[in-house]
Amino acid sequence: MDIRITSVATVNGAGLASAVAPGAAIITATSGSISGHTTLTVTAAVLASIAVTPENPSIANGLTKQFTATGIYSDGTSANITLPSPGHQTRRQLQL
16 A cells, blocks of 8 residues: 555555545555555544543532533543623633
């Protein structure tokens, strides 16, 4: 297999593909005059879980406590998805 680098994925000489960006790439292997190919589709990361911190807090009556929601995505990345103010929601943000 030849080493290929595209805007979607890279493939090393051992055939290991690494995603670079969402999209599709044609992966081709050639030996002499014979070749075969497949299409690799790279998708965007999706929200896999949400961690709310602090965990199991307690608070005295009349006081306030700040909570943070952290989104963990299918590609292993994470991001603070806590809203800065009520009523302002996006796809990756939620109101606690």
